[in-house]
Amino acid sequence: MTAYEPGAAAFSHLARNTDGHPRISAIHAAVVGHADEAATVRLYLHGERSTRNTVLARDIGTGTTLEQHIDVRAVGIDEVLRDGCDLLKIDCEGAEFDIFAQVSDQALSGVTGIVVEFHRTAGDPDVLLDRLRQAGFVAAVVSGHAEPFGVIGATRPA
Amino acid sequence: MSPVTALCARANFLRIAPRFGGVRVTGPDPVSTWGVCVQIAGGEYDLAGLRPLPGQRVIDIRRQYRPLFALGRPSRRHGRDCL
Numbered sequence: 001m002t003a004y005e006p007g008a009a010a011f012s013h014l015a016r017n018t019d020g021h022p023r024i025s026a027i028h029a030a031v032v033g034h035a036d037e038a039a040t041v042r043l044y045l046h047g048e049r050s051t052r053n054t055v056l057a058r059d060i061g062t063g064t065t066l067e068q069h070i071d072v073r074a075v076g077i078d079e080v081l082r083d084g085c086d087l088l089k090i091d092c093e094g095a096e097f098d099i100f101a102q103v104s105d106q107a108l109s110g111v112t113g114i115v116v117e118f119h120r121t122a123g124d125p126d127v128l129l130d131r132l133r134q135a136g137f138v139a140a141v142v143s144g145h146a147e148p149f150g151v152i153g154a155t156r157p158a
Numbered sequence: 159m160s161p162v163t164a165l166c167a168r169a170n171f172l173r174i175a176p177r178f179g180g181v182r183v184t185g186p187d188p189v190s191t192w193g194v195c196v197q198i199a200g201g202e203y204d205l206a207g208l209r210p211l212p213g214q215r216v217i218d219i220r221r222q223y224r225p226l227f228a229l230g231r232p233s234r235r236h237g238r239d240c241l
Contacts, residue, residue: 001216009186017183031219050186051194086214089203093220113208142205155207 004080006030006043006072007053028073030055032095033102035074044069054093060119061148077103084110094122100131108135114154121148128152 002025003018005011011028018024030041032055044066046052046059054060057069077099081088088111090096096116114132118125125141129152132139137154144150175182176195185191210216 001210001218003218005220007186013184013186048187049190049193051190080217080219084215085217087208087210087216088219089216090219095220099219115203115205115208151203151205153205153208 001025002027002080004029004031004075006041006055007045007050008070008072010050010053027075029075030072030095031077031080031090031092031099032074033077033098033100035076035079039074040071041074042069043072052093054095055098056094056122058121060093060121063121078107081107081110086112088114088116090114090116092117094119096128097123100128103131105135108137112156114139114152116152116154117149118144118152119149125150125152 001023003014004027005014006029008028011026014026018026030043032039032041035041041055042057044054044057045068046054046066047068052060054066058065081103090099092099096118100116114137116128118128129139129141132152132154136156138157139152139154142151142153175184175188176192177183183191183195185194
């Protein structure tokens, strides 16, 4: 398993919580749609809830503007998927729309299954469904049909 | 989620770090840490056809200190350990 986390504090806990699991690689970086080598991205910090840190400049739940930020290393989604995977899980507080807008068909061709959380304050989940179906997945909203956020599951046709 | 952790969650007692899959989980703030653990214990990401199997390659992007638990729980429940 390879896990990506851009926040410094969260990453330190990730490393601690997965210590002793040799098959887990923890990488301190933000995954974005496209990134050149040595690129960085601005991560906006939520004052109270670390899980709401986001590359968008607003609280993903309330829309409130976020001011405090740090710059973190960025990795493009195609680079992340270079070797393919059986399962890709994405929960990135609104960045999912940038990621799926820029991921290549070739990168997606190496992925068997996808679980992605979407946030309606950042975009329309139908855009993600269309992209996944265009890449050959059977995709559907599995939770959050009418909520501000939910989950899409995508698998390859049987 | 351990019985003590489940009891703490029910009592909203957040000062004790939760244990999940036998591992003490820490995070930058207790509300977020407990929140993700309770979500995962409740079945978040436990989706038919999307449960990792032993030896499979999994990529987990963001909201960490939980990836191990998000993906480990469904597998353990089905008698497997994907890690």
